[in-house]
Amino acid sequence: MTENTGLRPGGRSARVQQAVHQAVKTLEATEPRESLSVPLIAATAGVTPSTIYRRWGDLAELMADVSLSRLRPEGEPPDTGTLAGDLQAWGEQYLDEMGSAPGQQALNDIMASADPSRRACCYRYNESIMVALVARAHDRQESAPEVATLMDGIIAPMTYRLLYDPAGATRDRLTIWIGATLGAPASR
Amino acid sequence: MTENTGLRPGGRSARVQQAVHQAVKTLEATEPRESLSVPLIAATAGVTPSTIYRRWGDLAELMADVSLSRLRPEGEPPDTGTLAGDLQAWGEQYLDEMGSAPGQQALNDIMASADPSRRACCYRYNESIMVALVARAHDRQESAPEVATLMDGIIAPMTYRLLYDPAGATRDRLTIWIGATLGAPASR
């Protein structure tokens, strides 16, 4: 499901959406990125360009939509027995994914969207993970900081490094961020 | 100075650059943003569109270049006598600037650039401020964390909120970030 919430969920719209997303993924794998264009994607998907323009607006929005759908968290993050461990395990996998070339490209596409709500969506994906991990910690009777504290102390520097200074987005730093955030959970 | 480093610094190039930047600023103030186009900017600046395409590539890159030039730090941040005070004072002004409509637009433009080096440039602007504030603290014999710690503990959540959750980019939170970062400066 994309962010396009006001459309008919029925057969045809869904098929077009699926075909267009698939076309983008196929072309990304076979063509140099700068050669991707709306008319080319439309031809590959078997739809007319005007359909894409009407539904997505322009190429940047379409690319952001596709990238966001790839970013969406799939399953539950692994349970390691402690909050610190869960954060480290999930974070390492996230760093790997987003530090890779396709991951960086996806981040790029999402940030290039003119629509701030798409970035907010990205925020909420990460937030929902933190909510899940905190709930798990509470189930174990483990004390845990507020979700906002985790966002500022861990998600923020991680994302910031990935976007602005990818070389600085390392596992060692992740460990430091987790330690500092869980060690001083007194923020309010 | 733009990121275009390989060009002749002499009269004509500089004049074109100045005229184009000025045209963008003028149009931003008078026209709805979605009506800005390369041909329009070119006409306003009195140059041909191909000149803009050749020098900047496309509209997104041009806008990012103009926005980045506005973001560049101008003077020294105010000296309040303590590192915490300096961080708070500078941060509040930064939050005001980037939280405003033009500031959000500028951030948007910079992030929309396909060129990661422009984002890295944005990173270095903030870093240079932190370097200056830490040096000042040392001059006062005040202890201060590493610059990287300030980047992760203060700049990162501030920027993250501004980009993903502007409503959460508040002065109160800034105070919390500064307290947590200076209170536990033990990260390495």
Add this chain to the structure above:
DNA sequence: CCATTAACGCAAAATATTAGCATTAACGGA
């Protein structure tokens, strides 16, 4: 002052985008 060449202007060609109107098919109720 001259030679070299980066940057620009101009105009034609190629592409991409928008807009109007006809058609299809999803949805909801009888």
Add this chain to the structure above:
DNA sequence: TCCGTTAATGCTAATATTTTGCGTTAATGG
């Protein structure tokens, strides 16, 4: 199931944009 309504698409023509080739200008370095 069938029918009316309307969102979504297809098609085509009209616009707008971006690219390209080539001649010209002017900055740079002797």
